[in-house]
Amino acid sequence: MDQSLVNSFGEEMLSWVQMHGWESFRKAEADLLISLSLHTGLIVSTGGGVVISPDNRRTLTNGFFAIWLQAS
DSSP states (O other): OHHHHHHHHTSOHHHHHHHHOHHHHHHHHHHHHHHHHTSSSOOOOOOGGGGGSHHHHHHHHHHSOOOOOOOO
């Protein structure tokens, strides 16, 4: 998802966040997640911050077979 967002922004994530703020980034991230949830058969790699939002967690639970990988 991060790479897709970078492609849509036309600039690196850090530059986008510096210019538009985290709230704008998280909104774009949530919109992309909802869009992807409408498709079947996708493997989606999210950024770690996607689970910060309760709405995103609901989208992940309802729209995907979600696997959370955690490493030490």
